Amino acid sequence: PKEIFLKEYKKPDYLFDSVNLEFQLGEDKTIVTSKIAVSPGTEGTSSPLTLHGRDLKLLSIKVNGKDLKSEDYTVDSRHLTVSRPPGGTFNLEIVTEIYPQLNTSLEGLYKSTGNFCTQCEAEGFRKITYFQDRPDVMATYTCRIEADKTLYPVLLSNGNLIEQGDLEGGKHYALWEDPFKKPSYLFALVAGQLDCREDSFTTCSGRKVTLRIWTPGQDLAKTAHAMYSLKAAMKWDEEVFGLEYDLDLFNIVVVPDFNMGAMENKSLNIFQSRLVLASPETATDGDYAAILGVVGHEYFHNWTGNRVTCRDWFQLTLKEGLTVFRDQEFSSDLGCRTVKRIADVSKLRTYQFPQDAGPMAHPIRPHSWTIFIPGAEVVRMYKTMFGASGFRKGMDLYFQRHDGQAVTCEDFYAAIQEVPPTPGQPVKEPMFIPIAVGLVDSTGKDMPLTSIYSDGMLQSLTSDGQPVFTTVLQFNKKEEEFIFNNIPEKPVPSLLRGYSAPVRLDSDLTESDLFFLLANDSDEFNRWEAGQVLSRKLMLSLVADFQQQKTLALNPKFVDGLRSILRNTSLDKEFIAKAITLPGQGEIMDMMPVADPDAVHAVRTFIKKELALQLKDDLLSTVTNNRSSEAYTFDHDSMARRALKNTCLAYLASLNEPDTTELAFIEYKSATNMTEQFAALAALSQNPGQVRDDTLLDFYNKWQHDYLVVSKWFALQATSDIPGNVANVQKLLGHPAFDMRNPNKVYSLIGGFCGSPVNFHAKDGSGYKFLGEVVLQLDKINPQVASRMVSAFSRWRRYDESRQALAKAQLEMIVSANGLSENVYEIASKSLA
Numbered sequence: 001p002k003e004i005f006l007k008e009y010k011k012p013d014y015l016f017d018s019v020n021l022e023f024q025l026g027e028d029k030t031i032v033t034s035k036i037a038v039s040p041g042t043e044g045t046s047s048p049l050t051l052h053g054r055d056l057k058l059l060s061i062k063v064n065g066k067d068l069k070s071e072d073y074t075v076d077s078r079h080l081t082v083s084r085p086p087g088g089t090f091n092l093e094i095v096t097e098i099y100p101q102l103n104t105s106l107e108g109l110y111k112s113t114g115n116f117c118t119q120c121e122a123e124g125f126r127k128i129t130y131f132q133d134r135p136d137v138m139a140t141y142t143c144r145i146e147a148d149k150t151l152y153p154v155l156l157s158n159g160n161l162i163e164q165g166d167l168e169g170g171k172h173y174a175l176w177e178d179p180f181k182k183p184s185y186l187f188a189l190v191a192g193q194l195d196c197r198e199d200s201f202t203t204c205s206g207r208k209v210t211l212r213i214w215t216p217g218q219d220l221a222k223t224a225h226a227m228y229s230l231k232a233a234m235k236w237d238e239e240v241f242g243l244e245y246d247l248d249l250f251n252i253v254v255v256p257d258f259n260m261g262a263m264e265n266k267s268l269n270i271f272q273s274r275l276v277l278a279s280p281e282t283a284t285d286g287d288y289a290a291i292l293g294v295v296g297h298e299y300f301h302n303w304t305g306n307r308v309t310c311r312d313w314f315q316l317t318l319k320e321g322l323t324v325f326r327d328q329e330f331s332s333d334l335g336c337r338t339v340k341r342i343a344d345v346s347k348l349r350t351y352q353f354p355q356d357a358g359p360m361a362h363p364i365r366p367h368s369w370t371i372f373i374p375g376a377e378v379v380r381m382y383k384t385m386f387g388a389s390g391f392r393k394g395m396d397l398y399f400q401r402h403d404g405q406a407v408t409c410e411d412f413y414a415a416i417q418e419v420p421p422t423p424g425q426p427v428k429e430p431m432f433i434p435i436a437v438g439l440v441d442s443t444g445k446d447m448p449l450t451s452i453y454s455d456g457m458l459q460s461l462t463s464d465g466q467p468v469f470t471t472v473l474q475f476n477k478k479e480e481e482f483i484f485n486n487i488p489e490k491p492v493p494s495l496l497r498g499y500s501a502p503v504r505l506d507s508d509l510t511e512s513d514l515f516f517l518l519a520n521d522s523d524e525f526n527r528w529e530a531g532q533v534l535s536r537k538l539m540l541s542l543v544a545d546f547q548q549q550k551t552l553a554l555n556p557k558f559v560d561g562l563r564s565i566l567r568n569t570s571l572d573k574e575f576i577a578k579a580i581t582l583p584g585q586g587e588i589m590d591m592m593p594v595a596d597p598d599a600v601h602a603v604r605t606f607i608k609k610e611l612a613l614q615l616k617d618d619l620l621s622t623v624t625n626n627r628s629s630e631a632y633t634f635d636h637d638s639m640a641r642r643a644l645k646n647t648c649l650a651y652l653a654s655l656n657e658p659d660t661t662e663l664a665f666i667e668y669k670s671a672t673n674m675t676e677q678f679a680a681l682a683a684l685s686q687n688p689g690q691v692r693d694d695t696l697l698d699f700y701n702k703w704q705h706d707y708l709v710v711s712k713w714f715a716l717q718a719t720s721d722i723p724g725n726v727a728n729v730q731k732l733l734g735h736p737a738f739d740m741r742n743p744n745k746v747y748s749l750i751g752g753f754c755g756s757p758v759n760f761h762a763k764d765g766s767g768y769k770f771l772g773e774v775v776l777q778l779d780k781i782n783p784q785v786a787s788r789m790v791s792a793f794s795r796w797r798r799y800d801e802s803r804q805a806l807a808k809a810q811l812e813m814i815v816s817a818n819g820l821s822e823n824v825y826e827i828a829s830k831s832l833a
């Protein structure tokens with residue numbers, strides 16, 4: 001397969017001014033009629049018109065109402081080319097036949113549990129009809145849907161409902177019109193038996209918007225939190241960015257089978273179930289937070305992605321980086337900023353492959369698109385450099401210039417940078433790395449900062465005579481010196497506050513500096529980070545000991561440091577939970593020249609148990625003091641309480657002593673919400689044995705009717721570190737509740753397994769063999785999902801020679817398989833290259 005490179009960008013030869021679609025949805029086939037008003041592009045008016053298309057049966061093609069003669073067009077498995085289009089504007093009418101019932105790739109039009117739905121990003125629209133399926137072709141659309149009224153009472157598409165009515169033969173129709181120009185990847189259609197929760201939101205200019213969340217009736221009660229999230233997002237975007245919703249209707253549809261987390265189709269967002277449906281009994285705090293973030297994310301795309309879209313897929317970060325940044329800010333404003341930042345930075349650090357179908361994951365091909373830039377971090381640096389109001393002015397200018405256009409990342413940066421710097425904040429070009437710094441005195445207080453020398457210039461840091469306590473140093477060169485003036489004593493520097501730039505920081509801070517920052521830094525993020533740096537150093541040195549078969553021993557200062565955090569009642573409870581959590585195994589392996597999963601696992605387990613032993617009394621009292629009999633609420637304080645309690649319980653249960661097991665069991669039995677019930681189950685299932693098996697079975701029996709909870713149950717077992725877990729996961733593939741066609745279940749069970757280092761990287765290669773076989777099976781069903789799974793192999797060179805050979809053999813087996821999809825071939829072959 002040929003890769004597409006950025007430098008090959010060429011404007012489209014033809015423009016599509018309007019697109020009128022008609023769908024006749026049927027039980028074994030669907031007929032799609034597409035009428036397009038075409039006009040010549042700025043270049044090449046006499047060129048052939050080439051349209052993309054896949055898995056389509058062409059029934060007819062007309063130009064200006066007349067059937068095209070067979071010598072006037074060609075069709076192959078990827079394209080339809082009209083050899084000599086008439087000069088000037090013309091009408092093109094194409095009729096195709098498609099088979100949504102057979103479409104297990106979940107791209108284009110397909111059926112999910114009896115309902116029709118679409119997924120067109122990135123290149124799904126070409127599986128519906130022949131089209132210039134690229135984001136810089138923007139058109140207004142109408143969509144007429146015809147279907148059986150009993151089977152598909154609800155018919156939805158983008159924009160406004162213009163007309164609906166009954167037809168002969170038990171059918172009915174609906175006609176939708178979207179007044180905003182959009183690329184084909186934002187087209188959506190839904191038809192089926194759905195009920196809705198309805199609410200409304202009045203925008204800042206007084207427009208009343210109807211909000212509907214559609215799902216099968218039995219799940220309606222579980223949509224309250226998503227509706228709350230949507231209204232909060234609409235309000236936040238007005239307040240923070242001055243961005244108002246632009247239509248009278250906003251729909252969200254829930255589908256159980258969906259490749260991605262969710263999709264921002266204009267006014268008709270489609271979500272996989274777990275990112276909408278929640279009740280205290282069935283969803284965890286993590287699920288509630290994910291729903292808030294993703295509902296916000298998709299809504300925010302209405303401006304960053306839809307009104308202003310990407311010129312081509314190399315610009316993906318233009319919409320995704322910016323929109324992730326926006327949803328992170330939204331969640332921070334509604335919850336706790338420090339805790340959210342810690343969670344996002346951890347995600348950034350442990351990002352291995354997108355087992356999570358969240359908005360950060362972009363498994364789209366061709367992969368030369370997705371050179372992963374942590375786009376949100378780049379946007380965040382701009383905000384740090386220009387300040388909130390400068391950044392906002394830049395954003396305003398961006399929308400003012402580019403509304404209705406398909407643009408590039410450069411267009412975005414140009415708008416943001418054009419805004420003049422605020423007085424007292426001279427801006428240097430090019431500005432790359434903003435490092436936020438504070439200096440902490442010996443009593444633990446921030447020193448007032450008044451001025452610095454840099455580049456031989458004296459720069460005042462005070463504004464209105466008020467000293468600052470954190471300043472942003474802008475690094476432009478390989479080496480730079482900053483001299484702080486008027487510093488009365490030797491400070492401990494607090495560097496990269498709030499993780500102001502996505503860099504790996506090496507410093508000569510001593511161990512005692514780090515313990516001091518852990519205990520004192522006013523920047524909570526850096527307080528957490530000091531603990532993480534200490535943990536990473538500790539883990540790496542113990543890994544070396546383990547590899548040399550030395551006895552492992554824990555530094556008592558480390559235990560004391562964590563104890564004082566645990567006892568500090570002035571700290572936020574969720575912060576404490578994060579601060580006493582060790583870095584993940586992947587993070588430590590990343591820091592080793594040759595990743596050694598066995599050593600890292602042994603060391604992490606050792607430290608966990610040792611901490612549990614030495615802090616047992618504190619952990620026990622924290623668990624008991626953080627019980628609550630109040631009904632579940634989604635607010636930061638309650639979530640923080642549960643997070644702290646659950647973290648302590650996991651430590652305790654790792655001891656595998658009768659009293660700690662009993663405690664976890666009591667928590668499991670008495671829990672009244674999924675957050676605590678699931679955490680107790682997870683705590684118990686750390687230790688192989690009868691209690692583990694019985695509790696897992698009990699949980700399944702309790703929740704087998706709820707496929708989202710069952711997915712959690714799969715994930716918990718899949719990610720387990722218990723020895724020889726591959727056999728168990730293999731067995732679960734055959735479990736009646738597992739279904740290879742449902743991406744969420746695949747991500748839970750197979751993705752979960754690959755994300756857990758000890759068993760996936762089992763020395764005997766059993767984990768690799770398992771994945772190799774599953775990928776081939778999965779590829780026949782859903783190439784996009786299969787390609788996500790195969791990417792677990794992509795870092796095989798990081799391991800020892802014997803593991804390398806085993807993983808390589810699987811990759812070679814995959815690339816040589818017959819009938820392999822391009823998606824999987826691309827990732828597997830690139831991994832081998």
Ligand code: DPP
Pocket residue numbers: 121260261262263264298320358359361
């Ligand atoms: N465009 C989609 C989203 O942002 C991709 N998952 O959610």
Ligand code: ZN
Pocket residue numbers: 297301319320323359
């Ligand atoms: Zn997105």
